[in-house]
Amino acid sequence: MTFFSSIRSVFSKYATFSGRAGRPEFWWWTLFEYVTRGLLGAIYSVIMFDMIAPIIASGATDDAAFDQIMAAVFNPAYFVLLAWSLAILLPSLAVAVRRLHDTGRSGWFVLLTFLPFVGTILMIVFMVAPSDPKSNAWGALPQSK
Incomplete structure (x- = not known):
């Protein structure tokens, strides 16, 4: 399973907690998740720092400075990052549960x-474990093994 096919697979099974997910599907998704959130987080941090640095440099400690800092913390990039994190929460949980199923474990281990x-x-130990080579309670061995 390639990087893009695993992303397509996870999004197509957005909230599917049944079945199995092989190591490639899980780890490619995990890479995608961390890279996208890391990039969005970096953009947010740069914008926030750019807005806060002059306030801190001025030495202002009044209510207006506090309000400006809060506006910087909750800038539009924050809400983009928050929305993205919430959007990928369910598919991330679903692929983790399916990966646990692939190793023969209950999804409740998540x-x-x-x-x-x-x-x-x-969880890291469980996620790097090899797939259960036979059909198990959650289905047949995924093709992406």
């Missing part, structure tokens, strides 16, 4: 991400 550090390490 809740491990709420455990700081340990949960993240376990």
Whole structure:
């Protein structure tokens, strides 16, 4: 499975939590997710810094300066980043659940991400694990293996 075919696949299964997703589909999607959010985050940061730097340099500490800083923090780029993050939340969860299914695990293991550090390490271990070579409770081996 190529980079673009995996992105198409994840978006076409936007909220599909059943079935299986092979390693290429999951990891290409993860790369896409991190790169797009990283680029949007960088754009947001540059805009915010450009708006805040003069305020900080002036040494202003009054309410007007605070209002200007808040306007800088919540600039339009922030809402673009927020909208994008919310738009890819469901497909990201869905592909993670399908990837867990591919390794023979319940999708409920995705809740491990709420455990700081340990949960993240376990999820990485689960996600790099090889696919279950046979059909399992969630279907046949995906073609993208």
